[in-house]
Amino acid sequence: MSTTPAPASAVPASAAPVPATPRPTGRRPWTRGRILVHLFLGVVTLLWLVPLVYAVLASLRDYQFTAEHGYLSFGGFTLDNYATAWESGGLGRKFLNSAIITVPAVVLTLLLSSMVAFVIARFSWRINIFLLAAFTAANLLPPQALLIPLFKMFQSIKLPLWLSSSGNLLDTYAGLIAVNTAFQVGFCTFVLSNYMKALPKAIYESAMVDGASVWTQYWRITLPLCRPSLAALATLQVTWIYNEFFWATVLLQSGDKLPVTSSITNLSGAFFTDNNLVAAGSVLIALPTILIYFILQKHIIGGLTLGATKG
Amino acid sequence: MSTTPSTTKKTASRAPRGPASLSGRDRLTVALMVIVPSLLVTALVWVPALASVALSFTDWDGFGSLTDANFVGARWYVDAVTIYPAFWPAVWNNVIWLVVLVFVATPMGMLLALLIDREVSHTRFYQTSLYLPVMLSMALVGFIWQLMFSRDQGLINAVLGTSIDWYGNPDINIYSALVATSWRHVGYVMLLYLAGLKGLDPALREAAMIDGAGEVKTFIHVTFPALMPVNIIVLVVTLIDSLRAFDLVWVINRGRNGLELLATEVTRNIVGEAQRIGFGSALATIMLLISSVLVAVYVRVALKEDQ
Numbered sequence: 001m002s003t004t005p006a007p008a009s010a011v012p013a014s015a016a017p018v019p020a021t022p023r024p025t026g027r028r029p030w031t032r033g034r035i036l037v038h039l040f041l042g043v044v045t046l047l048w049l050v051p052l053v054y055a056v057l058a059s060l061r062d063y064q065f066t067a068e069h070g071y072l073s074f075g076g077f078t079l080d081n082y083a084t085a086w087e088s089g090g091l092g093r094k095f096l097n098s099a100i101i102t103v104p105a106v107v108l109t110l111l112l113s114s115m116v117a118f119v120i121a122r123f124s125w126r127i128n129i130f131l132l133a134a135f136t137a138a139n140l141l142p143p144q145a146l147l148i149p150l151f152k153m154f155q156s157i158k159l160p161l162w163l164s165s166s167g168n169l170l171d172t173y174a175g176l177i178a179v180n181t182a183f184q185v186g187f188c189t190f191v192l193s194n195y196m197k198a199l200p201k202a203i204y205e206s207a208m209v210d211g212a213s214v215w216t217q218y219w220r221i222t223l224p225l226c227r228p229s230l231a232a233l234a235t236l237q238v239t240w241i242y243n244e245f246f247w248a249t250v251l252l253q254s255g256d257k258l259p260v261t262s263s264i265t266n267l268s269g270a271f272f273t274d275n276n277l278v279a280a281g282s283v284l285i286a287l288p289t290i291l292i293y294f295i296l297q298k299h300i301i302g303g304l305t306l307g308a309t310k311g
Numbered sequence: 312m313s314t315t316p317s318t319t320k321k322t323a324s325r326a327p328r329g330p331a332s333l334s335g336r337d338r339l340t341v342a343l344m345v346i347v348p349s350l351l352v353t354a355l356v357w358v359p360a361l362a363s364v365a366l367s368f369t370d371w372d373g374f375g376s377l378t379d380a381n382f383v384g385a386r387w388y389v390d391a392v393t394i395y396p397a398f399w400p401a402v403w404n405n406v407i408w409l410v411v412l413v414f415v416a417t418p419m420g421m422l423l424a425l426l427i428d429r430e431v432s433h434t435r436f437y438q439t440s441l442y443l444p445v446m447l448s449m450a451l452v453g454f455i456w457q458l459m460f461s462r463d464q465g466l467i468n469a470v471l472g473t474s475i476d477w478y479g480n481p482d483i484n485i486y487s488a489l490v491a492t493s494w495r496h497v498g499y500v501m502l503l504y505l506a507g508l509k510g511l512d513p514a515l516r517e518a519a520m521i522d523g524a525g526e527v528k529t530f531i532h533v534t535f536p537a538l539m540p541v542n543i544i545v546l547v548v549t550l551i552d553s554l555r556a557f558d559l560v561w562v563i564n565r566g567r568n569g570l571e572l573l574a575t576e577v578t579r580n581i582v583g584e585a586q587r588i589g590f591g592s593a594l595a596t597i598m599l600l601i602s603s604v605l606v607a608v609y610v611r612v613a614l615k616e617d618q
Contacts, residue, residue, distance in 0.1 A: 037426050044423065045440045051494065052443060054466050055455050071469050112351065115344035123341070131345065133610050138356040140606045142555040144574040145595040148581045148588055149362035150355065152373060182355035185348055190613065214337040218344070243448030245558040250582050261448045265562055275464040282454050289446040
């Protein structure tokens with residue numbers, strides 16, 4: 001999955017219409033089968049953790065020590081790699097760049113997709129299914145296949161130099177934010193329209209009696225009700241756009257604008273072949289998404305399976 | 312796309328109110344709510360997609376006026392399949408990518424989901440650990456696996472006592488990249504199946520078990536068919552991801568020397584030393600053609616309930 005990130009999909013509404021029924025959680029005997037299952041799961045899980053644990057361990061060790069004694073030794077523990085990685089990789093600036101790109105892109109994505117989703121869910125016009133298909137499909141096209149025209153388009157959109165050092169839309173945050181938004185709107189529209197369709201139609205009736213405009217219905221009634229869904233999508237989008245690599249790599253050309261994820265290739269150059277520094281850099285870059293995952297686990301899983309909540 | 316809803320007819324079945332019954336201000340609101348996002352997606356996704364197709368039949372050099380470009384027919388397509396040295400390796404690598412993800416990583420994710428779902432409790436640790444790689448970007452996955460694969464400092468060579476250049480050797484680096492990709496893909500598939508399994512009626516499986524069907528039989532005849540929409544979505548997502556694969560190999564070596572993929576070859580033709588617009592667009596169009604079939608299947612399944 002590039003970006004893909006990501007790739008982006010949800011279990012469709014049709015996949016899981018039945019809410020999970022609580023299954024008996026009483027004490028079940030530890031049969032041989034169950035022990036074998038846990039053994040298998042345990043071994044696979046440990047294998048899966050090896051690269052991550054190894055990265056953390058390597059990041060905590062002194063290069064001179066591991067170069068001399070090899071990685072299968074013990075000792076040489078230090079925190080210096082983190083300080084060096086932070087400084088030589090310019091990570092402070094790059095984290096800021098990631099925020100400059102991610103925050104507006106996520107806000108715009110949610111705003112635009114919730115508006116389309118509202119219209120699709122609130123009204124039953126024939127164009128709705130076509131709109132939904134066009135938005136959902138746009139999210140799934142290979143970005144590389146759109147690169148050449150988009151690159152040329154951005155190059156030909158002239159901007160004054162005080163706005164863009166390149167004189168055009170290439171190498172600007174605005175251009176990258178717009179592309180990220182355009183790509184992610186489809187997924188969010190799909191999920192949000194499913195969620196909004198599940199809201200009872202009756203909630204709009206009293207509002208209409210009171211003469212509430214369409215905008216009021218959207219802003220004051222629908223959006224607040226969609227808070228769980230919006231929270232889940234926001235979490236998911238933050239990680240996806242933070243992780244986005246391709247567009248940032250090709251659209252931003254000056255190194256000082258790159259977000260952390262796409263400055264990775266520069267980092268390995270900055271770190272020569274010091275794998276302990278590479279490891280420290282990797283851990284620092286992974287930290288935000290992993291923290292988000294542990295804090296907002298419910299939202300993330302909920303977000304990926306949101307299609308399933310259609311009642 | 313930019314047709315305003317106010318010009319469309321209402322369907323009588325579900326809508327008590329058509330656009331005609333909206334006040335002027337509301338009609339404007341609705342129109343803007345649809346048109347602004349539509350314009351963005353049209354301008355930045357659909358227009359470039361169609362432009363890729365159009366450019367693939369021209370000899371536009373990328374700098375002169377577009378009106379000076381000539382129609383060259385299928386020249387770039389012929390060049391791609393006959394002359395361009397990286398084309399067939401790239402196609403072949405995409406096929407290997409697809410086969411490994413579909414036949415190794417995806418079943419693995421499904422198996423893990425089934426086992427975790429069957430155990431019901433005490434599975435939090437497994438789920439969290441297996442899902443962790445999914446939180447990382449593909450680029451970072453490539454970076455983290457470099458610590459495992461590095462010839463001189465990597466863990467694998469240290470444990471095996473070998474000195475294989477896993478990322479550098481053109482005969483094997485595609486498989487090293489696939490190990491790294493699968494590491495992430497398995498968790499993603501597992502999550503989608505876990506969600507699907509939660510939605511299944513447990514009575515279905517219990518009935519089959521009572522009828523004396525073993526676990527394997529129950530899976531083949533009951534669980535798997537009941538999960539069909541999830542199966543299709545997972546399969547299509549896997550195929551699309553195999554076609555879009557890019558980040559990982561770009562981080563390793565910019566997709567050269569054994570790691571050529573369609574996506575890296577398209578990119579090389581615009582952000583490289585030379586801009587070959589027509590040729591790159593022909594490769595892009597080939598990607599678009601393949602993906603349009605997959606996207607059509609995805610949209611059909613995903614939107615089924617709306618029709």
